Amino acid sequence: MLKEIRIAGFGGQGVILSAHILGRAVSIHEGGFATMTQNYGPEARGGAASAALVISDQPVLFPYVSNPDILVVMSQEAFTRYTPELKEGGVLIVEEDLVRMENVPQHIKVYSIPATRFAEELGKKMVLNVVMVGFFCAITEAVSYDACRKAVIDSVPEKFQKLNLDAFENGYGFGKNLLAKGPSKEEDTEPVSVLESAS
Amino acid sequence: MMHADPNCVLTGTHFMNGDAACCEGAIAAGARFAAGYPITPSTEVVERFAARVPKIGGIFIQMEDELAASITLQGMVWAGAKSFTVTSGPGYSLMMEHIGFAAMTETPCVFVNVQRGGPSTGLPTLPAQGDMMQARFGSHGDYSTISLVPNSPQECFSLTVKAFNLAEKFRVPVMFMMDECVGHMTEKVVIPDAKEIEVTPRRHASKPPSEFLLFEPGEELVPEMAHAGEGYKVYVTGLTHDKRGYPLMNPASQKELIPRLFEKISRAADELTIVESEGLEDADVVVVSYGITSRVAQRAIEMARAKGLKVGKLRLICVWPFPEKLIRELAPKVKALVMPELNMGQVVIELERCAGGQCKVISVPHPGGTVHKPADILAAIERGAQ
Amino acid sequence: MPKGSVAVTAERCKGCGFCVEFCPTHVLELSNAFNAKGYHPPHMVNAEKCSGCNLCGMYCPDFAIFGYRFPDAKNQKKEA
Amino acid sequence: MSTTADLHIHNPVEDVLRKERIPTIWCPGCGIGTTVNSFAAALLGQDIDLKKTAIVSGIGCSGRVSGYMALDSFHTTHGRAIPFATGLKLANPELNVIVYSGDGDLTSIGGNHLIHAARRNMDIMVVCVNNMIYAMTGGQAAATTPGNSITTTSPFGSFEPEICLPQLVDAAGAVFVARWTAYHVKQLERTMAKALKKKGFRFIEVLTPCPTLYQRRNNMGDGLAAMVDYKNRSKIRNGAPTYEVALEPGGEIVVGEFVDREREDYLTRMRRQLGTNYSELPPQPEEEEQEGCCSSC
Known part of the structure; x- marks a missing residue:
């Protein structure tokens, strides 16, 4: 089973690291296969950043993602640029404070989280990417909780481990609650109610 | 060993990128020294x-x-x-003279080129395979070296070790031709x-200084x-030199030295036919490729197989020296050889030469910046199968 | 009695004349003889003035001449 | 006259020459060989392990010096002797590494390396034989060619100002900078001896005659005439500020030891900066076990 994932935002949000954590979770802690690539602009900070992750139970041949199954957007620019590429029936995960959603395609599922605000509440804005990883893990179930948690642990410096695990749990918990509250997310027909609450 | x-x-x-894996490969192979100059997309190494x-x-x-x-x-x-050393595109061009110097002085070393789109500054952050002919013929004069091409971070590790080992074994500069992707x-x-990583030690002088000639061909023609x-x-x-290493610039010393620099590689053709193949036995069409394109x-x-076509795979891990014998044997047995490359058709020239008109050779060129669409290669396979 | 002398390897000489010009005691001159390459190597014309200082050797770009001091009488006896 | 064989003496310079390679390729009246005498005397007069001494050249007439010396000799590519020497020094700090090359090689095509090796204070000694012309390629204008000179590529007289090497390497950070001419054989020997013992980037410029390809076209006589000219025009000014030592055509040739200062060399500074991050491991036995992996990937 092959899944194509794109995570996009702006430089400095930890976009690449979040994809790294997910890829690591799949390929090392779950024994699957993951290939991560990234795009960069010439800017060191503030430019568009995007990582693509292909995960599978088979070796990944084609490294790039053009029509993702799952898209995570953490900036308006990323939303505008990549949402049209999302597969029909795909999952869109949104940083709700940073993205104002307009012209959302039909037949996709949308889940939003105020990841940056959660991160700020934890005391470090920079862990928003790990909040997002937790949320991603809960919503998509593309990666198991255990594998993801382990990957968070070995991707961050030891002194920031607790902070990052808190961030992960935060995002994960929010995601699980959202799934429990909302109507069934398995149907690939209408934009779900979460969208309305988000927009 | x-x-x-x-x-x-x-x-x-580990979950690491190809550049990092290449670095680890070099360290595992025993490299403790390197000199470099920053250039995207190789600098991470x-x-x-x-x-x-x-x-x-x-x-x-x-x-x-x-x-x-x-x-x-x-x-x-x-x-x-x-x-x-490690470089990309423009930097590789600047290094050409010293690739020749390494070939001439039989200096065992590795040049890593993380290929990006070109010519000139081209596409610094996007892949291509446009330096393949440069890897073979880039320096002036006539020489022969070895080029390895990995297609995954895992191979960026293991083949870097191999690159160092071949460099020591043959005393040549080995080109490690990665790409941005x-x-x-x-x-x-x-x-x-x-313990599972074999490392080839230097062929160090076994004679005392009084009896030793620095460029006397030893075992396998390598001094x-x-x-x-x-x-x-x-x-x-x-300069062209004698067995002592002293300059000796005449046709006779050139004839003694230069053909040996070729022969030490060409006589090991079987060992240097490093490929990955599958389904060649009954294939109508064989896709020949290397690196990310593979x-x-x-x-x-x-x-293509899902459509019922008999397609074989031949992946060149060592592109130079080119696996000439293998292609000469394969060409009469197939309808077509299809070669996609992230360039406008470089290694395919050699493929065509070795196929010698025995089958169709279909180039699938691509200017780089991304990889081929599988459908484009599929179309070529279908053409070849007709 | 000169304190030293010079030794010339005539075949290396290219006849530049540095040794002649810069010999502090003007011991040398280029000879009329040719070496195999057609140069005139130096020879001593004032041998008694040679101090064996080897300045000629220091100047010679072709390692074709050098000066040396005679061992003194005592040392000569020892060697014998 | 006693024979040298009787006296068991020989030309001392031969102790450090590859005798079988003499005669040299240099023209009659060329000064490069003269500088080699000073260099040989400096080497032999010191407590220096010649087995641990490597000499590196680039391309050109002076680039052949490395190949005449019975040391570890490296005749590299045009302009690149200094980076090659840098590699030797870094991988084996025990080596005494000397770069011996020409002006065109070291200062034009290799000018960038000269600047940066001085800046790094790489522990190598550089002898720049400056004959003010590209000689081996047939007498083309160099960065060091005095203004107005006729060369094959400036047939109407050159109109580029010449570079002042001591000032350049001083500014770049060399710890020892000197200039002599081929006439100053003894002074050059002493300076070379001093430089051989010093740590850091040391630079010695030596002006030498090029009768065939420079002087002939400029009606300047033969090699000897140039040597006499050096003798007449030179003025020894040890410690002179290097901005005052530019060579003017026909003017005074300021020679001497201009710069002699202390500055941490590259490897010393590297070790200090790295502190405990640097360790020179002894060769490890192969049997040793290594556990686990690191998470720093």
């Missing part, structure tokens, strides 16, 4: 090396340009070290136990090497 130093090998399972080697007794020096880097590394080698791609990389500071009074020059080709092959 020796083994890697367990104190320096990062044995374990030496950035990591700069962080890793001081703790294991090594030095990375960032030189003032690629001309300097590509000769500094050879000074390191003649002082007894294993050394390499492989270099920046992050995947699982398993680094084995140091033994003595280093500066060992009392051998070595004489190394880029992964896309694999997908196209699977699509």
Whole structure:
């Protein structure tokens, strides 16, 4: 089973690291296969950043993602640029404070989280990417909780481990609650109610 | 045969990109010295090396340009070290003269080229395979070297080790032809136990200085090497030289030296036919590819097989020397050879030559910046099968 | 009695004249003889003035001449 | 006259020459060989392990010096002797590394390396034989060619100002900078001896005659005439500020030891900066076990 994932935002949000954590979770802690690539602009900070992750139970041949199954957007620019590429029936995960959603395609599922605000509440804005990883893990179930948690642990410096695990749990918990509250997310027909609450 | 130093090998399972894996491969192979100059998309290799080697007794020096880097590394080698440099596109062009110097002076070393789109500054952050002919023929004069092409971060590790080993075995500069996609791609990389990593030691002088000739062809036509500071009074020059290493510039000494530099490689053709193949026995069409393109080709092959076509795969891991014998044997048995490359058709020229008109040869060129669409390769396979 | 002398390897000489010009005691002159390459190597014309200082050797770009001091009488006896 | 064989003496310079390679390729009246005498005397007069001494050249007439010396000899590519020497030094700090090359090689095509090796204070000694012309390629204008000179590529007289090498390497950070001419054989020997013992980037410029390709076209006589000219025009000014030592055509040739200062060399500074991050591991036994993996990937 092959899944194509794109995570996009702006430089400095930890976009690449979040994809790294997910890829690591799949390929090392779950024994699957993951290939991560990234795009960069010439800017060191503030430019568009995007990582693509292909995960599978088979070796990944084609490294790039053009029509993702799952898209995570953490900036308006990323939303505008990549949402049209999302597969029909795909999952869109949104940083709700940073993205104002307009012209959302039909037949996709949308889940939003105020990841940056959660991160700020934890005391470090920079862990928003790990909040997002937790949320991603809960919503998509593309990666198991255990594998993801382990990957968070070995991707961050030891002194920031607790902070990052808190961030992960935060995002994960929010995601699980959202799934429990909302109507069934398995149907690939209408934009779900979460969208309305988000927009 | 020796083994890697367990104190320096990062044995374990990692999620790392090709550039990082290449660095780890170099360290596992025994490289403790490197000289480089920053250039996208190769710099991560030496950035990591700069962080890793001081703790294991090594030095990375960032030189003032690629001309300097590509000769500094050879000074390191003649002082007894294993050394390499890493570059991309424009930097590779600047290093050409010293690839020739390494070939002429039989300096074992590795040049890593993380290929990006060109010519000129081209596409710094996007992949291509446009330097393949340059890897073979880029320096002036006539020489023969070895080029390895990895298609995954895992191979960026294992083939870098092999690149160093071949460099020592044949005393040639080995070209390690990565590309931006492989270099920046992050995947699982398993680094084995140091005991499982074979490392070829230097062919060091076995005779005392009084009896030793620095360029006397030894076993397998490869001379033994003595280093500066060992009392051998070595004489190394880029001029055509005699067995002592002394300049001797006449047709006879040229004839004695240059053909040997070719022959030490060509006589090992079987050993250097390093390929990955599948389904060649009954194939109508064989897709010949290398590097990142081979992964896309694999997908196209699977699509073609699903349509009932008999398609074989031939992936060149060692592109230079070209596996001539293999192609000569294969060509009469198939309808077509299909070769996708991230260039406008470079290695396919050699493929065509070796196929010798025995079958169709279909080039699937691509200017780079991304990889082929599998459908484009599939279309070529279908054309070949007709 | 001169304190030293010079030795010339005539075949290396290219006849530049540095040794002649800069010999502090003007011991040398280029000879009329040719070496195999057609140069005139130096020879001593004032041998008694030679101090064996080897300045000629220091100047010679072709390692074709050098000066040396005679060992003194005592040392000569010892060697014998 | 006693024979030298009787006296068991020989030309001392031969102790450091590859005798079988003499005669040299240099023209009659060329000064490069003269500088080699000073260099040989300096080497032999010191407590220096010649087995641990490597000499590196680039391309050109002076680039052949490395190949005449019975040391570890490296005749590299045009302009790149300094980076090659850098590699030797880094991978084996025990080596005494000397770069011996020409002006065109070291200062034009290799000018960038000269600047940066001085800046790094790489522990190598550089002898720049300056004959003010590209000689081996047939007498083309160099960065060091005095203004108005006729060369094959400036047939109407050159109109580029010449570079002042001591000032350049001083500014770049060399710890020892000197200039002599081929006439100053003894002074050059002493300066070379001093430089051989010093740590850091040391630079010695030596002006030498090029009768065939420079002087002939400029009606300047033969090699000897140039040597006499050096003798007449030179003025020894040890410690002179290097901005005052530019060579003017026909003017005074300021010679001497201009710069002699202390500055941490590259490797010393590297070790200090790296502190405990640097360790020179002894060769490890192959049997040793290594556990686990690191998470720093």
